[in-house]
Amino acid sequence: MKIHEKYIKRCIEIAKNGLGTTRPNPMVGAVIVKDNKIIGEGFTSPYGGSHAEVNAINSVTDKNLLNEATIYVTLEPCSHYGKTPPCSDLIIHHNIPNVVIGCIDDNEKVAGKGIKKLMEAGCNVTVGVLEAECKSLHKRFFTFHNKKRPYIILKWAQTADGFIAPKTKNEQKPVWITNTFSRQLVHKWRAEEQAILVGYNTVLADNPSLTTRDYLGQDPIRIVIDNNNSLPKNLNIFNAEAETISLQENTAKAICNELFNANINSVIIEGGSKTLQTFINEGLWDEARVFKGAVVFNEGIEAPKFKGKLTSTEIIQGDILEIYENK
Numbered sequence: 001m002k003i004h005e006k007y008i009k010r011c012i013e014i015a016k017n018g019l020g021t022t023r024p025n026p027m028v029g030a031v032i033v034k035d036n037k038i039i040g041e042g043f044t045s046p047y048g049g050s051h052a053e054v055n056a057i058n059s060v061t062d063k064n065l066l067n068e069a070t071i072y073v074t075l076e077p078c079s080h081y082g083k084t085p086p087c088s089d090l091i092i093h094h095n096i097p098n099v100v101i102g103c104i105d106d107n108e109k110v111a112g113k114g115i116k117k118l119m120e121a122g123c124n125v126t127v128g129v130l131e132a133e134c135k136s137l138h139k140r141f142f143t144f145h146n147k148k149r150p151y152i153i154l155k156w157a158q159t160a161d162g163f164i165a166p167k168t169k170n171e172q173k174p175v176w177i178t179n180t181f182s183r184q185l186v187h188k189w190r191a192e193e194q195a196i197l198v199g200y201n202t203v204l205a206d207n208p209s210l211t212t213r214d215y216l217g218q219d220p221i222r223i224v225i226d227n228n229n230s231l232p233k234n235l236n237i238f239n240a241e242a243e244t245i246s247l248q249e250n251t252a253k254a255i256c257n258e259l260f261n262a263n264i265n266s267v268i269i270e271g272g273s274k275t276l277q278t279f280i281n282e283g284l285w286d287e288a289r290v291f292k293g294a295v296v297f298n299e300g301i302e303a304p305k306f307k308g309k310l311t312s313t314e315i316i317q318g319d320i321l322e323i324y325e326n327k
């Protein structure tokens, strides 16, 4: 593997430690190398804390090595004063001569200005190493800024014969199609996104909690589509465990606008079928995570119909998990 790619790959690996905690900032990774040896590493601290470059520079014990080092970073270093001073200034201050960047930050506050500043100060700047992987790492951040909507993950569980719920059920709770391991993974996913969204019928039929209770992490903001604002307030979704927002919108576009205005960077949509199909029909989704359990219902509520590019298949103790991209 080429040398630059090797270190950007390491940046991507450590950047993921920031998943779910850095928003609305991107989760960036930075690695500092001297004589083909890593002398410092850092990733974005939870929101309000330091950027990855600052953490990487702070982790270098002998700062005298910096003036002969290379800093690798997944995203163009910032050039503006936000909650923290600009990282490009810090790199210049420490005389780091080489900067290797995964992808540029097309957020209008930065957009090439960080690179320009570094070059004007005499840094040797390389841009676009593992660019696609770095863009994918920052997918929530780029989608929010460029498409003016949250990054959208669709998720559901369907039976071997293609249903998400039986025709009738006696209790106001989900009929589980997937096993406890798959369900714990879903709680991990909930901790990674800013919001979780479900439809009216799902809240009435399942009385879901939509929390991360089987995993470590912050509960997402719960969003429910309740067009007449008529859901009984004693349902679990309205308890004090997490914030809940009730929306009165019929189209995916209108829902996305509301979420964008509420500064929601990412959302996982957990059903039901009608809600998921609304987003699919309007083309407003980025990823679909589909579980297929072994159980058969013969009749019931059909799973959503969609076309996407299958990117991975995994078996979780007998459940099949397929992940698709909207391409």
Ligand SMILES: NC(=O)C1=CN([C@@H]2O[C@H](COP(=O)(O)OP(=O)(O)OC[C@H]3O[C@@H](n4cnc5c(N)ncnc54)[C@H](OP(=O)(O)O)[C@@H]3O)[C@@H](O)[C@H]2O)C=CC1
Binding pocket: 155, 156, 157, 158, 163, 164, 165, 174, 175, 177, 198, 199, 200, 201, 202, 203, 205, 206, 225, 226, 227, 228, 229, 230, 231, 250, 270, 271, 272, 273, 274, 275, 276, 301
């Ligand atoms: N296996 C799985 O992964 C999952 C299964 N489920 C199951 O799916 C089923 C629910 O899915 P589905 O029926 O497709 O519905 P949804 O949960 O997607 O809810 C959408 C429906 O809610 C209606 N609605 C919105 N606001 C109101 C309101 N104030 N009063 C009355 N109706 C309103 C909408 O009506 P309109 O079209 O008129 O706007 C629409 O028909 C449940 O049985 C649940 O158990 C749910 C989630 C995941």
Ligand SMILES: Nc1c(N[C@@H]2O[C@H](COP(=O)(O)O)[C@@H](O)[C@H]2O)[nH]c(=O)[nH]c1=O
Binding pocket: 156, 157, 174, 175, 176, 177, 178, 182, 183, 186, 198, 202, 203, 206, 207, 208, 209, 210, 211, 270, 271, 291
């Ligand atoms: N039935 C089904 C799912 N159903 C989804 O999970 C919600 C329940 O969330 P909670 O109350 O937090 O456990 C429910 O309303 C629906 O959106 N999910 C799955 O991973 N597998 C399953 O088999």
Ligand SMILES: [Zn+2]
Binding pocket: 051, 052, 053, 077, 078, 085, 086, 087, 088
């Ligand atoms: Zn910065």
